[in-house]
Amino acid sequence: MSKRAYNFNAGPAALPLEVLQKAQEELVEYRGIGMSIMEISHRSSQYEELNAETQQLLKELFAIPDGYKVMFMQGGASTQFATIPMNFLKSGQTAGYVLTGAWADKALKEAKLFGETKIVASSEADKFTRIPDLSGLQLDPNLAYLHITSNETIEGSQYQAYPGTGSIPLIGDMSSDILCRPVDVSKFAMIYAGAQKNLGPSGVTVVIMREDLLADSPKHIATMLRYDTHAKNDSLYNTPPVYSVYMVNLVLKWIKENGGLTAMEKRNREKTDLIYQAIDGSGGFYRGVIEPGSRSIMNITFRMQNEELEKKFAKESEQHGFVGLKGHRSVGGLRASTYNAVPYEACKALAEFMADFQRRNG
Incomplete structure (x- = not known):
């Protein structure tokens, strides 16, 4: 094999060599079915099995408690920036954001299109060279949710601890640091991540959501942009990004095998x-x-x-x-x-x- 580059790309990013080799081995024929995984129906038993196994692996590795739903969506974290306020920011409420860098700012800008927002804490005055101290955070009880960006890919900052938010749902963009360390998932009402940094190739976005958030999905927004659509249909409402989910499956197995x-x-x-x-x-x-x-x-x-x-x-x-x-x-x-x-x-x-x-x- 030719020498592999030292890949320090920010995303799409390095994938484990063992995962690439396994994907190469199974590319033309997946588990003896006479077809590539890219050719099979997403309604087939083989894909349903892969879908369920990948969700289960993520629950196990990330120690996701009962009462949470794992969904595979599309459109990257950038689509989630808009989908979150569309689903959860109701009239008369305010969405809280912690401003830590470029990605937190992008999430905030999307939320402003849908309703009232508030910057709860910010490190902009320090040119985003630190994560604000949130240890004594006092939150307005009227907040619809508090949104944080766990790791700022551009600036290079990361939360060392996550804030307690009481009854206010905490939503975390973990696109660039999901599965890099153990996390107390129960602190969060929702965690989301584009796959292309730590989970696999681009094309699938993982959403981990507390089930009570799904109870009151607004009926006036587009079907594909409602979380309950994907939850009720087990991420199979429309054709999923089959190959990306397959690659996430292999990456999760690699993480498990490596401790x-x-x-x-x-x-x-x-x-x-x-x-x-x-x-x-x-x-x-x-x-x-x-x-x-x-x-x-x-x-x-x-x-x-x-x-x-x-x-x-x-x-x-x-x-x-x-x-x-x-x-x-x-x-x-x-x-x-x-x-x-x-x-x-x-x-x-x-x-x-x-x-x-x-x-x-x-």
Whole structure:
């Protein structure tokens, strides 16, 4: 096999090699049925079995308590930004948002199209270099829900602990950090995530929802944009993204075989520590963007003395087999996305390249 690149792309992102090999092995014929998984009917017993198994695997790995529904939807997290207020923001209520960066801001902008919103906490004044302290949060009882973005992919910040919201439903966008560590799902009324960072390829969006939220789905919105449509039909109301769900299934099995979420967190911390140590030990040659207490174990953002040096770093890194280290176009700088499937060896190689680049350019 040709040498695989060190893939630090922010999404679509690295997939485990074992998962890709299994998918390759089953691509033409899935489990002896004479067809590819991409060719079978979503009404077939084979797909229904895969659909149920994938939901069950997610419940098991993420320790999802009873009383929650797992749904596979389409349209990415960006569609959820609008679907959430459409379903849950009723007249006379306000939707609460914590503003932590670009993705939280996008979610807020969509909600504003449907009703009253309120920024409950924000780190915008600090240029989104930290997650706001929510430990003493006092919430208006009239809030329809509180929305947070668990991990800001662009800025590189991540919640270290989630707020208690009492009777106010907590909704979390976990697109870029779902399954990177154990989470107390019972704190949330809803968790959602586009698959293309930690769960599989793009095309499917996972929604985990407390069942009581489904009881009062508004009847005036489009059928496909109502959560109860997908819940009642077990995510089979229309043709699902069959291949994406299949890939999520393989990724979940890979996580399970590799020790589950406790092992994933340990591994993620060990590998990201290598890169953070390269930044912190560089004497200012590299500068971390995010305050240490809010640093992400999924997206590591850093800067250098000037943009010319950053461009040189990005160009040379590509020549050494590293992919995706340029920062997001909206903020510049450099970023290494270290999702579950990015191996320790890739992070070690990056830390060594960073030290070598500093020796030659410092």
